[in-house]
Amino acid sequence: MATAPPSDPPSAPAWDDALVALYREQYVPLARLAFLLTDDAGRAEEVVQDAFVRAQRAWAGVREPLPYLRAAVVNGCRSLDRRDRVARAHPPAPPDPATQEPDEMWDAIARLPERQRAVVVLRYWADLPHAEIAALLGCPAATVRTALHRALARLREEIEP
Amino acid sequence: MTTATDHEDAIRAALARRAATLDPPVPPLTALPAEPRLPMALPRRRVWLAAAAALVLVAGAVAVLAARDDAGRGPDTRTGPATTLPEPPADAVWPLADDVPPASLAGPVRAARAYLAAMRVGPQPVPVRLTDPPSHGRATVAYGTRPGGTVSLRRVDRVWFVTASASPAITVSPAMSSDPLHVEVGIRLRPGVWAGGVVTVVDDAGTIVDLVTVTPPPSGGVSTAILVAPSITPGRPGEPPVRDPLQQRSSVLPCICMLHPPEGTTARAVVVNVLALGGGGSVAAVPVRPR
Numbered sequence: 204m205a206t207a208p209p210s211d212p213p214s215a216p217a218w219d220d221a222l223v224a225l226y227r228e229q230y231v232p233l234a235r236l237a238f239l240l241t242d243d244a245g246r247a248e249e250v251v252q253d254a255f256v257r258a259q260r261a262w263a264g265v266r267e268p269l270p271y272l273r274a275a276v277v278n279g280c281r282s283l284d285r286r287d288r289v290a291r292a293h294p295p296a297p298p299d300p301a302t303q304e305p306d307e308m309w310d311a312i313a314r315l316p317e318r319q320r321a322v323v324v325l326r327y328w329a330d331l332p333h334a335e336i337a338a339l340l341g342c343p344a345a346t347v348r349t350a351l352h353r354a355l356a357r358l359r360e361e362i363e364p
Numbered sequence: 365m366t367t368a369t370d371h372e373d374a375i376r377a378a379l380a381r382r383a384a385t386l387d388p389p390v391p392p393l394t395a396l397p398a399e400p401r402l403p404m405a406l407p408r409r410r411v412w413l414a415a416a417a418a419l420v421l422v423a424g425a426v427a428v429l430a431a432r433d434d435a436g437r438g439p440d441t442r443t444g445p446a447t448t449l450p451e452p453p454a455d456a457v458w459p460l461a462d463d464v465p466p467a468s469l470a471g472p473v474r475a476a477r478a479y480l481a482a483m484r485v486g487p488q489p490v491p492v493r494l495t496d497p498p499s500h501g502r503a504t505v506a507y508g509t510r511p512g513g514t515v516s517l518r519r520v521d522r523v524w525f526v527t528a529s530a531s532p533a534i535t536v537s538p539a540m541s542s543d544p545l546h547v548e549v550g551i552r553l554r555p556g557v558w559a560g561g562v563v564t565v566v567d568d569a570g571t572i573v574d575l576v577t578v579t580p581p582p583s584g585g586v587s588t589a590i591l592v593a594p595s596i597t598p599g600r601p602g603e604p605p606v607r608d609p610l611q612q613r614s615s616v617l618p619c620i621c622m623l624h625p626p627e628g629t630t631a632r633a634v635v636v637n638v639l640a641l642g643g644g645g646s647v648a649a650v651p652v653r654p655r
Contacts, residue, residue, distance in 0.1 A: 218393055230390040235383040244386050252396050308378035327372065328379040359371055 218259055225268050226255055233276050239324045240280040242313055250279035270339075273329070277321065277339050311361040319354035322347055453518055456525040457633035457649040458482065460570035466523055472503035475524035476515040480507055483529075483637055483647040513646045531638075531646035539565075539634040542655040547574075547631045549650070553638060561638030565652065567629040 218226075230251060237247035254275035258265060265271045312323055318340065325336045333351075337344040449462045449469070458479050459469070468478040473492055480490045485507070492507045492515075501519040506512065513531030517524045530536070537550035547565050564572045636648040 223393065226393065227390055231386075231388065234388055235386050238386045239379060239383055244388070247386065248388055248391075252391070256396055306378055306381060308374055309382045312375065312378060312382075323375060324379060327376045328383060355368075355371065355375075358375065362371075362374070 219262055222255070222259060222262060222268065225272070229269065229272065230255075233272060236273070236324065236329060237276050237280050239328055240277065240321055247280075250276055253279060270335070274339050277325070281317065281321070308358070308362060311358050314361075315354055315357065318342075319350050319357070322350045323354045323358075326351055450520045450523055452525050453520055453527070455518070455527045455651050457528060457566075457635070457651055458526040458570070460566065460568060460632060463570075469523045469525070472498055472505055472517045472519075472524050475517055475526065476505035476507065479515055479526045479529070480647070483635070483649075485637075485645045485647050508644065508646065513648070526649065528651070529647050529649045531648050534561075534636055534638060534646060534648045536634070536636055536648045536650050539631075539650050539652045540655040541631055541652050544630065545627065547634065547652055549634045551636060561636055564635050564637070565631050566633050566635060568632050570632075571629075573629045573631065 233251045233254065234244075234247050237250045238244055241247050241250070254272050257275055258268065258272055261271075312320060315323065321340060322336055325331045325339065326333075331339070333344045333347045337347045340347065449459065449464065449466055452460055459482070464478060464482070469475040473494060476492050477489065480492070490507045492505050495504045495506050495514065497503075498519070503517045503519075503524070505515045505517065507515060513529060513534075515526055516528045516530075518527045519525075533554040535550070535552035535554075539547055539549040541547045549563065551561075551563055553561060565574050567573045631652045633649055633651050637645065638647070639645045
């Protein structure tokens with residue numbers, strides 16, 4: 204059942220075919236999800252790679268691979284965010300050189316508090332229902348709805364002062 | 365006034381635009397790390413075991429140090445913080461003068477903080493952290509976040525000297541000196557990040573002996589730097605360099621700064637101080653090497 208892809212060296216741990224397929228199919232979407240949550244391309248890719256490594260190690264017990272990976276990515280990003288929160292509070296983030304043209308709405312989203320930003324990204328980019336977002340973030344669905352409501356109000360205030 | 369749907373559509377569109385800017389190639393599975401790089405939550409039992417083991421190690425180390433101290437303390441053995449700075453190592457870029465309290469250089473993190481304060485990297489206090497435990501008398505301290513940077517340090521006796529500093533948004537080529545009056549260094553500021561900066565060359569005593577200012581192009585577009593007012597003629601001993609009228613030069617290549625230390629001085633290091641758009645700043649420093 205578990206076989207290594209041809210490109211792996213013999214000593215590499217075995218990757219299940221389904222996980223390999225998921226990796227090829229979902230790497231970029233998950234990297235983009237992490238990118239929207241962290242605003243850091245390098246870290247986003249690291250988080251996704253680590254999520255797949257964890258999935259591989261826990262593969263026998265993973266029943267729903269994509270939600271598992273998505274949760275690992277969201278949690279990985281939130282761990283990064285917690286570590287960086289103090290530091291990020293000091294210097295205001297300079298414009299990202301990757302974005303030469305200003306994007307007012309994105310800039311406003313990037314300034315949202317961690318939870319509100321995560322809710323906005325998961326709702327409007329990943330198209331997840333409230334219940335699934337709540338499960339990912341480990342909070343009640345009502346909290347998700349409140350966070351989303353506040354985020355929308357804040358974004359509207361910033362965009363249409 | 366937009367409707368709720370319009371507002372949500374605008375959010376979706378912004379997220380989609382932003383996400384589309386990231387289009388990484390899928391790395392081969394062999395490129396993945398064997399272990400996750402992020403800190404993992406340890407089971408509680410393992411945490412307690414690790415804590416107990418750490419306590420035993422610390423207690424043992426303290427006992428060993430105390431025994432060694434008692435046995436080996438002679439009349440010349442210094443046990444407190446250094447009171448004077450030792451001679452800076454050849455690759456040190458800071459401090460070069462002895463006007464820095466040795467106590468502020470007693471550890472790599474403390475020394476990095478003192479360096480960033482001296483370089484006026486702000487806003488203070490800049491968050492700093494060791495990237496790895498010091499090893500073989502060398503350490504690297506990361507500071508700030510975006511763009512942030514790193515400070516490389518080296519220990520001499522019990523004092524930590526900065527040997528280089530870097531920032532991912534500043535590219536500094538090796539500073540080369542073909543003769544005592546010329547130092548050449550390539551600087552590239554990542555556009556859209558920096559408001560501008562100052563490139564200085566300091567001598568053996570840490571004194572600034574020449575400087576040029578660099579500013580990114582007004583458009584913030586391609587990687588272009590404008591070099592303003594390089595000094596051309598070195599001053600006489602004891603006098604500042606004679607500067608030519610303002611010159612401007614732009615290039616899509618890294619900006620080559622020509623610095624001219626006055627006669628009688630020895631160029632020791634090139635320091636690039638930059639101010640980030642929106643506040644904050646960064647510093648890069650490299651030693652000057654003979655060509």
